[in-house]
Amino acid sequence: MRALRTLLLGETVALPVGVALVLLAALALQGASWWEDAGGFILLGLVVVVLAVALAPAHRRR
Amino acid sequence: MTAFVLTLVGAALAVGLELLEAMAIVLAVGSARRPRDAVIGALGAVVLLAVVVVAVGPLLLARLPLEPLQVVIGVALLLFGLEWLRKGVLRLAGRRSPSSSFREYLEEREALEGMAPPPPGRPDWPARVVAGKGVLLEGVEVVLIVVALGAGPDGLTPAVAGAAVAVVATVGIGVVLHRPLMRLPESHLKYAVGVVLSSFGVFFLGEGLDVRWPGGDVALLYVAATLAAVSQAQVAALARQPVAA
Numbered sequence: 527m528r529a530l531r532t533l534l535l536g537e538t539v540a541l542p543v544g545v546a547l548v549l550l551a552a553l554a555l556q557g558a559s560w561w562e563d564a565g566g567f568i569l570l571g572l573v574v575v576v577l578a579v580a581l582a583p584a585h586r587r588r
Numbered sequence: 589m590t591a592f593v594l595t596l597v598g599a600a601l602a603v604g605l606e607l608l609e610a611m612a613i614v615l616a617v618g619s620a621r622r623p624r625d626a627v628i629g630a631l632g633a634v635v636l637l638a639v640v641v642v643a644v645g646p647l648l649l650a651r652l653p654l655e656p657l658q659v660v661i662g663v664a665l666l667l668f669g670l671e672w673l674r675k676g677v678l679r680l681a682g683r684r685s686p687s688s689s690f691r692e693y694l695e696e697r698e699a700l701e702g703m704a705p706p707p708p709g710r711p712d713w714p715a716r717v718v719a720g721k722g723v724l725l726e727g728v729e730v731v732l733i734v735v736a737l738g739a740g741p742d743g744l745t746p747a748v749a750g751a752a753v754a755v756v757a758t759v760g761i762g763v764v765l766h767r768p769l770m771r772l773p774e775s776h777l778k779y780a781v782g783v784v785l786s787s788f789g790v791f792f793l794g795e796g797l798d799v800r801w802p803g804g805d806v807a808l809l810y811v812a813a814t815l816a817a818v819s820q821a822q823v824a825a826l827a828r829q830p831v832a833a
Contacts, residue, residue: 537671537675538674541674545666545667545670548666548793549659549663552793556797561798561799562798562800563800565797565798565799566794566799566800566801569790569793569794569797569799570790570814573790574815576670577670577673577674577786577818577822580670581677581678581822584678584826585825585826585829
């Protein structure tokens with residue numbers, strides 16, 4: 527079960543939670559007039575933030 | 589063309605690395621116990637995976653319209669890709685032990701050698717279960733990655749071709765094992781796969797949510813370049829920090 531959980535969710539909850547938040551934010555912003563042209567860059571920025579948050583514990587562990 | 593090449597390379601690398609891990613487990617079981625039981629366990633897992641793919645795959649793909657499918661695939665690729673990327677950053681920064689299928693092979697073999705062997709002529713169920721579980725878990729990832737990369741517009745051909753190249757290369761490595769297994773820069777390759785899968789994840793998620801990417805498929809390149817630059821900055825920052833004893 528642990529192997530299956532790791533396979534599906536990974537080793538940290540920050541990534542699945544972060545990706546879910548990115549999706550929710552994108553769905554909320556999708557209706558905006560600028561979304562078609564700028565939405566991709568917003569998504570990319572949010573994904574970069576999720577990666578940084580997932581790596582934050584390693585920065586704190588000195 | 590950009591999407592074709594990146595899909596092919598991404599599928600080949602991702603599938604190859606997953607197969608390498610599965611092969612390390614099967615070889616460990618085969619050398620520590622009996623090769624026959626390792627092969628039976630591995631084949632059982634392959635058959636189970638094939639049944640699931642044949643039964644569920646077409647049903648899922650046929651019933652979902654393209655845009656929601658792209659969102660689902662984008663999310664799946666992001667989950668896989670960002671996890672590979674996170675681990676890759678930690679490995680390249682020296683904060684996690686390097687990825688090594690050879691080490692996995694040795695550890696698995698050592699664990700199996702500690703177990704009592706079955707009576708002669710009886711099936712070795714622990715060996716079959718260990719080999720089957722290894723192949724099943726890695727195989728699920730292979731299937732998900734190939735399906736996700738192949739579900740994009742015109743993505744099936746390069747995804748399947750990349751997977752086929754990976755199968756041939758992995759079998760080749762298996763035949764002349766084990767020196768090539770030790771020499772593979774697995775940590776760097778897994779980091780690169782993390783960048784590629786995450787880039788496809790961002791791209792497909794955007795497509796599924798009505799984003800018009802400037803440059804079309806070329807967006808994959810600047811998304812990948814951005815993720816590579818950001819993650820390399822993270823590697824540099826982590827490598828500079830002293831690690832607690």
